[in-house]
Amino acid sequence: MRAAVSRKRTDWGGVFLYIFLTIFGLLMLAPLVYMASTSVKPISELFLFPPRFFPINPTLMNFRDLLLITGTSFVPFSRYIFNSVLITAGIVFFGVVISAMAAYPLAKHEMPFKSTIFNLIVTALMFSSMVLQIPQYLLVSKSGLMNTYFAMILPYLAAPIGIFLMIQFLKQMPDSLIESARIEGASEWTILWKIVFPLLKPAVATFALFSFVQAWNDPYPSMMYTTREELKALPFAIQSISGGAGVIARVGTFAAASFLMVVPTIIVFTITQRMVLQTMAHSGLKE
Amino acid sequence: MAMESTTTVKNEAPIATTSGPPLPMGKWKKLWLDMKRNRISYLLLAPFLIVFTMFTIIPIITSIILSFSYYNIVEAPRFVGLSNYKLLFVDDDIFLKAVGITLKFAFVTGPLGYVLAFLLAWLISQIPQKYRFFYTLCFYTPSITSAVAMSVVWLYLFAGDRKGLFNHYLIQIGILKEPYLFLQNVESIVPVIIVVSLWSSMGIGFLAFLAGLQNVPQDLYEAGKIDGVKYRWQELWYITLPSVKPQLLFGAVMQVVFSLQVFDVSMQLVGMPSPLYAGHTILAHLYDYAFIRFEMGYASAIAVILFLMMLGLNRLIFRVLGRE
Amino acid sequence: MNLRRFLFQHGGDLYDEKGMVSKLDSPEALKAMEMWTELFTNYKIEKQADFYNRFRSGEMPIGVADYSTYILLSTAAPELTGWWGMKPMPGLKQEDGRINRSTGGLGQTGIIFKDSKMKEEAWQFLKWWTGADAQERFGSELEALLGVEARWNTANVEALNRLPWEQKDLEAILEQWEWFREREVVIGGYYTTRHIANMWNEIVLNGKVTREAVEEGVREINKELRKKREEFGLETSDTDRLDE
Numbered sequence: 001m002r003a004a005v006s007r008k009r010t011d012w013g014g015v016f017l018y019i020f021l022t023i024f025g026l027l028m029l030a031p032l033v034y035m036a037s038t039s040v041k042p043i044s045e046l047f048l049f050p051p052r053f054f055p056i057n058p059t060l061m062n063f064r065d066l067l068l069i070t071g072t073s074f075v076p077f078s079r080y081i082f083n084s085v086l087i088t089a090g091i092v093f094f095g096v097v098i099s100a101m102a103a104y105p106l107a108k109h110e111m112p113f114k115s116t117i118f119n120l121i122v123t124a125l126m127f128s129s130m131v132l133q134i135p136q137y138l139l140v141s142k143s144g145l146m147n148t149y150f151a152m153i154l155p156y157l158a159a160p161i162g163i164f165l166m167i168q169f170l171k172q173m174p175d176s177l178i179e180s181a182r183i184e185g186a187s188e189w190t191i192l193w194k195i196v197f198p199l200l201k202p203a204v205a206t207f208a209l210f211s212f213v214q215a216w217n218d219p220y221p222s223m224m225y226t227t228r229e230e231l232k233a234l235p236f237a238i239q240s241i242s243g244g245a246g247v248i249a250r251v252g253t254f255a256a257a258s259f260l261m262v263v264p265t266i267i268v269f270t271i272t273q274r275m276v277l278q279t280m281a282h283s284g285l286k287e
Numbered sequence: 288m289a290m291e292s293t294t295t296v297k298n299e300a301p302i303a304t305t306s307g308p309p310l311p312m313g314k315w316k317k318l319w320l321d322m323k324r325n326r327i328s329y330l331l332l333a334p335f336l337i338v339f340t341m342f343t344i345i346p347i348i349t350s351i352i353l354s355f356s357y358y359n360i361v362e363a364p365r366f367v368g369l370s371n372y373k374l375l376f377v378d379d380d381i382f383l384k385a386v387g388i389t390l391k392f393a394f395v396t397g398p399l400g401y402v403l404a405f406l407l408a409w410l411i412s413q414i415p416q417k418y419r420f421f422y423t424l425c426f427y428t429p430s431i432t433s434a435v436a437m438s439v440v441w442l443y444l445f446a447g448d449r450k451g452l453f454n455h456y457l458i459q460i461g462i463l464k465e466p467y468l469f470l471q472n473v474e475s476i477v478p479v480i481i482v483v484s485l486w487s488s489m490g491i492g493f494l495a496f497l498a499g500l501q502n503v504p505q506d507l508y509e510a511g512k513i514d515g516v517k518y519r520w521q522e523l524w525y526i527t528l529p530s531v532k533p534q535l536l537f538g539a540v541m542q543v544v545f546s547l548q549v550f551d552v553s554m555q556l557v558g559m560p561s562p563l564y565a566g567h568t569i570l571a572h573l574y575d576y577a578f579i580r581f582e583m584g585y586a587s588a589i590a591v592i593l594f595l596m597m598l599g600l601n602r603l604i605f606r607v608l609g610r611e
Numbered sequence: 612m613n614l615r616r617f618l619f620q621h622g623g624d625l626y627d628e629k630g631m632v633s634k635l636d637s638p639e640a641l642k643a644m645e646m647w648t649e650l651f652t653n654y655k656i657e658k659q660a661d662f663y664n665r666f667r668s669g670e671m672p673i674g675v676a677d678y679s680t681y682i683l684l685s686t687a688a689p690e691l692t693g694w695w696g697m698k699p700m701p702g703l704k705q706e707d708g709r710i711n712r713s714t715g716g717l718g719q720t721g722i723i724f725k726d727s728k729m730k731e732e733a734w735q736f737l738k739w740w741t742g743a744d745a746q747e748r749f750g751s752e753l754e755a756l757l758g759v760e761a762r763w764n765t766a767n768v769e770a771l772n773r774l775p776w777e778q779k780d781l782e783a784i785l786e787q788w789e790w791f792r793e794r795e796v797v798i799g800g801y802y803t804t805r806h807i808a809n810m811w812n813e814i815v816l817n818g819k820v821t822r823e824a825v826e827e828g829v830r831e832i833n834k835e836l837r838k839k840r841e842e843f844g845l846e847t848s849d850t851d852r853l854d855e
Contacts, residue, residue, distance in 0.1 A: 021410060025425035032428060045688050047663055102335030105328035112321050117336070121342070126544060126597040130573060131590035134360065134583060135346035136355075158339035182451070188327040201456040219329050266428065273420060313637035321722040359842075468658055472816055559804060580839075581802055 032262070032286075038255040039063070046252050062256035077237070084216065084234040090153040091215040093210050098202060099163045099207065104192050107170035108164075108178060118167070125160045137224050147228055152221035154282040162207045170200065212268050219262065234261060332333055354587035364584065371588035381564055382589070385572040388477065392568060393546040393600075400488040401542045405535075408496035409523065429487045438555035440453045441483055445556070446468040470557050473541045473565040480566055487552065488545060496535075547597055550574065569593050614807050619641035619792050620703045631840065632799035632849060633832040636805075636825055645821050645825040648814045658815065667691065673699065677766050681780075686759050698781045712790040719766075720796075799839035802832045807819035821846035 033053070038046065040058040067077050105111065106118055136155055145151040177199075181191050197204075222236030238257045322329065354371055358364035411422050444452045447468035454466040469475045528535070530600050551572040555608050557566045560575060569589065577586035618625070626632065634640060641642055650656045663683050665671040667690075674680070681697060702712035721741070723733045731853040739745055750763035754775065768788065771785035772781070806828035813819040813827075840847045 017410060017413060021414070021422055024407075025422050029423045044380040044689060047683060047687050070380065078378065094376075098334045098338065099571055101331045105325075105331050109325060111325040112318055117332070118311070121339070123598070124339075124343050124347065126601070127594050128548065128570065128573065128590050129549075131350050131577065131587055132343070132346040134577075135349035136342060138349075139341065139345065153405050154338060155342040158335050158343060160339075163335065188331065192331065221489070225432045249390065269424070270420075447660075448660065448661050449657065450664070465655075466657070468816065471812060472660075473812070555841065558808075563809050 035255060035262070036259050039252070039259040040253075041252060043252055046255075050216045055257060057075060062252040065258075066253045066256050066260070070171070079147065079230060080234050080237040083222075083231060087149065087152050087221065087233055088212060088215040090149070091156045092211045094153065095162060095211050096204055096207055098157050099159075099166055100197060100204070101192065103163050103166035103170055104188075104196055107167045108196075109173070121163060122162045125164070133220070133224065140225050145225070149227050151225035152231075152233070156211075156218075156221075159211065159214075162211060165207060165210075166200065166203045170203070201222075209272045210269060213265050216265060250257065289517065340345065350587045351544050352593055353584050354591045356584040358583040359581045359585075361581070367584065370587050372592075374585070375588055375592065382565065382569075382572055384564055385567045385569045388566065389549075389568045391477060392481060392484070392549055396484050396546045396549070397476050397542050398490065399481075400485050400546065401539060403485065404488070404493040404542075405496050408493055409527070426493060427559060434540075438552070441552075441556055442470075445479055447471060471562050472562050476557050476561055476565040478551065483552050483556065484546070488542070540601055543600050543604060544597060547593065547600070569596075613714075614643065614647055614811075615792075616702075616714035617647045620711045621646075624739060625795055625803060626797055626800075630795060631836060632830045633803065633836065634801075636829040637833070641822065641825060643816075644810070644825055646813065648811065648821060663688070682759070685762075692845050697783045699783055700789070700790070702783075710763070712787060713792050714787075714790065714850060741767060743769035746782045747773045750774045756768050768820065768849075797836065798845070799832075800837040802835040 015152075036201070037054055038062065041055040041061055042059045042061065043056050045055050065134055106114060140146060140151050140155070144155070171179065178191055181195055188193070217235055217241050219235035220234075222232040226232055234257075238261065314549045353364060355366060356364040357367045357371075359592065383482065411419055411426075414422065440543060446452070447466055447470060448454065449466045451456065451466065452468075452601055453469065457463040458466065469476070469479050507526050507581065508522065511522060548570055549568050553561065553571065554574075559571065559579075560567055561571075570593070571588045573586050573593070575581045576589065615625075618635075618640055621639045621643040623637055623643050624634045627634055633645075653656055660671070662671060662674045662676055662680060666674060666684065667688050677781065684691060700712045700714050702710040705711050721737045723730055723737070727733060746765040746767040747762070749806060750765055750770060753761045753763050762776075763774065765774070767801045768785075771784070776784070810828045813824040814821055836848050
């Protein structure tokens with residue numbers, strides 16, 4: 001009986017809820033849709049103002065231009081894609097490994113300086129990264145790492161926000177599992193990989209998502225740490241397409257490139273979404 | 288019952304390796320032994336700590352040192368003591384203006400974005416599982432797209448042209464007679480940036496809330512119903528909120544950090560610097576000094592101050608939300 | 612939003628001869644400033660209007676715009692081909708009857724660092740790159756690859772002549788070239804653009820009196836110019852010492 005009453009009330013509120021959320025949701029998506037539609041517009045429609053949301057004569061010409069023509073300058077466009085994939089994969093993979101290795105002791109072990117280190121990490125989150133660029137650049141160039149893939153991967157492996165996430169998640173995990181493994185004589189190393197890591201999967205997924213999005217969209221490594229064209233990655237390549245004297249020539253291509261850049265992030269998000277939501281439940285701060 | 292190895296050490300008598308009085312010597316020695324005992328922990332930490340120190344801690348320290356110098360990037364830095372800081376507070380009107388603007392942003396986008404993100408997450412969590420994904424995607428995607436790409440849309444919305452979206456409709460309805468320059472008029476610049484950054488702020492905080500809300504055990508709600516809770520908002524206040532307190536705290540911290548660093552968006556929309564510095568946040572001021580005027584020492588001082596502000600605000604948040 | 616053409620056409624200057632002090636408060640500059648802002652306040656010209664679209668629709672049959680608009684119209688307005696043309700900048704008639712069409716332009720610069728170990732090679736490279744042959748080759752290859760959208764507006768007049776411009780357009784460009792004035796870049800000069808925009812904003816949007824806005828802006832510009840010059844140990848002027 002009570003259920004019947006609440007269902008009636010839910011219906012009324014529910015309908016309103018759906019309407020509101022759907023409208024709002026579509027509004028939020030609108031700019032993305034706009035970007036997608038711009039990338040298939042022929043040049044005669046690109047500059048209309050007010051702009052049209054849906055092109056009248058959609059064309060794939062922008063994409064063709066992107067892949068074929070812009071590539072003949074120094075290196076084929078596919079090289080940029082390759083670099084981006086390599087660098088992003090490197091950052092995500094090694095980032096996960098290193099952060100997991102570090103999160104485990106910080107969450108589960110007792111040791112001197114533990115809270116100092118932890119506080120240091122949280123504090124580092126708050127220093128503006130813009131200012132750090134110059135010292136970071138100096139470090140990389142003085143250490144001879146310029147123009148290597150290392151230079152573009154290494155600095156981003158120890159992200160404070162990533163490890164922070166993992167530590168919080170790990171803290172929720174019951175100690176009993178680890179204790180029983182210790183009693184059975186397993187080494188810490190084994191414990192980490194056989195027990196902790198599988199349970200850490202949701203946090204890993206979240207970390208991977210954020211890390212991926214960050215690394216994929218970041219033009220700074222290419223700008224600061226490389227001077228040779230063969231090493232540069234997508235976001236940088238796209239910036240160079242859109243700037244410079246030939247501004248008009250490439251607006252369509254720029255839209256196509258931007259759209260291409262967003263697609264992988266959405267794919268990754270979809271894949272990790274379920275696991276991400278699970279992690280988030282445990283990411284709250286406990287004092 | 289946990290068998291922590293360190294606790295046994297603490298309970299024992301002072302280490303018998305030294306023959307003399309155990310006090311100061313004992314403490315250091317104990318520390319060293321502690322560390323050796325936990326060497327696996329340190330080993331595991333090592334790769335992360337090394338990279339972290341090299342690429343984050345050292346640059347931070349360098350920046351702090353630079354804030355006491357004059358450094359134009361092209362020549363070597365020159366020590367100038369506290370003069371950067373003195374100038375900042377005594378002579379730099381624009382900085383003070385920037386602080387005001389940034390705080391205005393922070394206090395509006397901070398709480399508003401926070402409440403908005405929470406409300407949205409709460410609304411979504413009321414929907415059956417299978418539809419949630421679509422809505423989550425809608426609301427999360429804005430924050431993972433590049434600011435540059437989105438600015439095209441915003442520019443259209445707020446264009447000072449008669450045909451800009453807002454102007455067009457406002458003129459049609461009759462509220463305006465001639466187009467209003469949203470992006471140039473000093474009064475409208477701050478509200479515009481607030482709106483835009485609210486839109487893109489549905490990031491980590493939003494996801495945290497969503498997941499936290501989804502994981503509130505159902506029995507709490509059942510129990511609540513039995514106890515007489517009838518309306519949704521009662522549910523929200525008495526059951527939901529307390530259960531997601533950790534997420535609320537996390538979201539608040541993230542929001543503070545984010546709202547004090549509004550910059551990319553504002554640069555795209557209103558230019559750098561904004562007309563009459565109306566949209567000039569602290570970060571914009573930093574950028575100005577670092578990359579336009581090549582005064583890196585001064586910029587580092589600004590960064591240090593921003594950093595201290597963030598630390599302070601976070602401490603406040605902990606105090607307000609933490610001990611409730 | 613370009614003050615420069617008004618400024619130059621009135622005979623004004625951005626800075627004094629040594630580039631130490633802003634000359635935006637000179638009587639000529641003030642007159643230029645007034646003329647420019649009055650277009651918006653008195654004559655109610657649209658403060659912002661997308662010219663390209665209005666040209667296409669016929670709403671605005673004439674406009675003053677830069678190179679990218681030319682390209683835009685040539686490539687993205689196919690229905691207008693042959694129906695429009697480019698002419699030199701409108702100007703002020705002077706006492707000798709000629710029309711002063713001065714305006715600034717877009718410029719790029721090459722630099723060789725003093726400490727460089729390859730100064731001679733750098734110089735050879737720059738000489739080659741800015742020479743007519745290289746410029747012409749670059750421009751024609753670019754256009755062959757990417758079409759009219761990518762037409763290269765080289766600064767080398769000879770190369771310009773050789774590139775596939777339409778005759779009428781070419782004539783217009785060459786005539787305007789006579790009146791081209793280099794925009795001086797001085798140390799601390801980034802402040803000038805900034806404050807010109809601020810001045811415009813104050814006068815047009817906030818209703819400030821022109822003279823007041825200009826004087827405020829000039830004061831700020833001079834402060835920054837002086838500061839930068841002192842920073843690098845350059846000579847500074849005595850006349851702007853009205854600093855409070």
